[in-house]
Amino acid sequence: MLENSALCYDLHSHSIASDGVLTPTELVARASKCGVDVLALTDHDGLSGVPEALLAAKNHDLKVVSGVEISVTWNKYLLHIVGLCVDHTNQILNEGLKKIRNTRTERAHEMARRLEAYGIPDVLEGVMKHANGEVISRSHFAYFLIEKGYAKDQKQVFKNFLVSNKPGYVATEWATLEETINWIRGAGGIAVIAHPARYKMTATKFRKLLAEFKLLGGASIEVLSSSHSFDESIKMSAYAQKFDLYASQGSDFHRPHTQYVELGRLPKMPVGCTPVWESPEWRV
Ligand code: AMP
Ligand code: MN
Numbered sequence: 001m002l003e004n005s006a007l008c009y010d011l012h013s014h015s016i017a018s019d020g021v022l023t024p025t026e027l028v029a030r031a032s033k034c035g036v037d038v039l040a041l042t043d044h045d046g047l048s049g050v051p052e053a054l055l056a057a058k059n060h061d062l063k064v065v066s067g068v069e070i071s072v073t074w075n076k077y078l079l080h081i082v083g084l085c086v087d088h089t090n091q092i093l094n095e096g097l098k099k100i101r102n103t104r105t106e107r108a109h110e111m112a113r114r115l116e117a118y119g120i121p122d123v124l125e126g127v128m129k130h131a132n133g134e135v136i137s138r139s140h141f142a143y144f145l146i147e148k149g150y151a152k153d154q155k156q157v158f159k160n161f162l163v164s165n166k167p168g169y170v171a172t173e174w175a176t177l178e179e180t181i182n183w184i185r186g187a188g189g190i191a192v193i194a195h196p197a198r199y200k201m202t203a204t205k206f207r208k209l210l211a212e213f214k215l216l217g218g219a220s221i222e223v224l225s226s227s228h229s230f231d232e233s234i235k236m237s238a239y240a241q242k243f244d245l246y247a248s249q250g251s252d253f254h255r256p257h258t259q260y261v262e263l264g265r266l267p268k269m270p271v272g273c274t275p276v277w278e279s280p281e282w283r284v
């Protein structure tokens with residue numbers, strides 16, 4: 001392995017254990033081919049892909065970080081909090097995630113009911129063909145609706161069916177920020193705000209979020225993300241420094257051949273940030 005600063009870190013990715021399309025083994029192989037040295041698997045609300053990813057890493061010159069991306073409701077906003085370096089066998093974390101997955105299943109039934117009432121037949125069966133059964137995501141609804149010709153791509157399908165005020169949208173109460181950070185820290189992990197520039201918040205609200213996150217034991221924000229423009233990364237780098245938060249980076253890879261998103265393809269971390277892998281809590 002290369003010296004630390006020269007390593008390629010990708011600390012946000014998905015497999016079929018949530019809404020990605022590659023198995024953990026395929027994901028690790030692809031990451032290795034893409035030049036990633038340290039890959040975090042961060043599936044939505046579940047850790048079931050982690051053991052396979054850890055095993056697959058043994059066949060490559062690459063380290064896997066156990067991670068998760070947790071769905072949180074904070075002041076009516078849907079936030080994603082990534083946990084890095086978590087003990088994936090931790091009982092309290094796993095119980096918390098199980099509760100969220102149950103909410104996902106209930107939501108999926110209600111989404112299917114509404115889309116069927118709207119006139120689309122056999123939604124639940126169709127969606128379940130794309131999901132692994134454990135974590136049902138809006139992405140699986142998107143894959144189904146595109147397959148059936150109701151939309152031409154992911155962007156359109158969300159815009160027309162899966163967001164607020166559209167026929168398939170169901171408002172949902174996820175975990176609290178406090179319990180999420182406690183679960184992650186209780187499992188020895190580091191809490192990271194995922195793709196922070198994606199939340200449509202005023203600057204005042206965003207500063208309130210960062211202050212509260214920090215107070216509750218949150219440690220890091222994603223400065224570099226495929227969701228961020230260059231300007232947004234620079235802005236997040238300034239916030240990270242101002243709030244004394246470590247800087248993380250991740251592609252948020254879900255599937256191959258997605259425009260602009262590939263494993264390990266991230267710009268250089270802006271100068272002045274302290275990368276999350278320099279945190280004392282970091283372990284691989
Ligand atoms: P869920 O967690 O089930 O509500 O689904 C959210 C997932 O859908 C995210 O993790 C993304 O992978 C995907 N997603 C959310 N919003 C969009 C969007 N506007 N366009 C494309 N994909 C999206
Ligand atoms: Mn996703």
Ligand code: MN
Pocket residue numbers: 069080194195
């Ligand atoms: Mn996310």
Ligand code: MN
Pocket residue numbers: 012013014069252
């Ligand atoms: Mn993600």
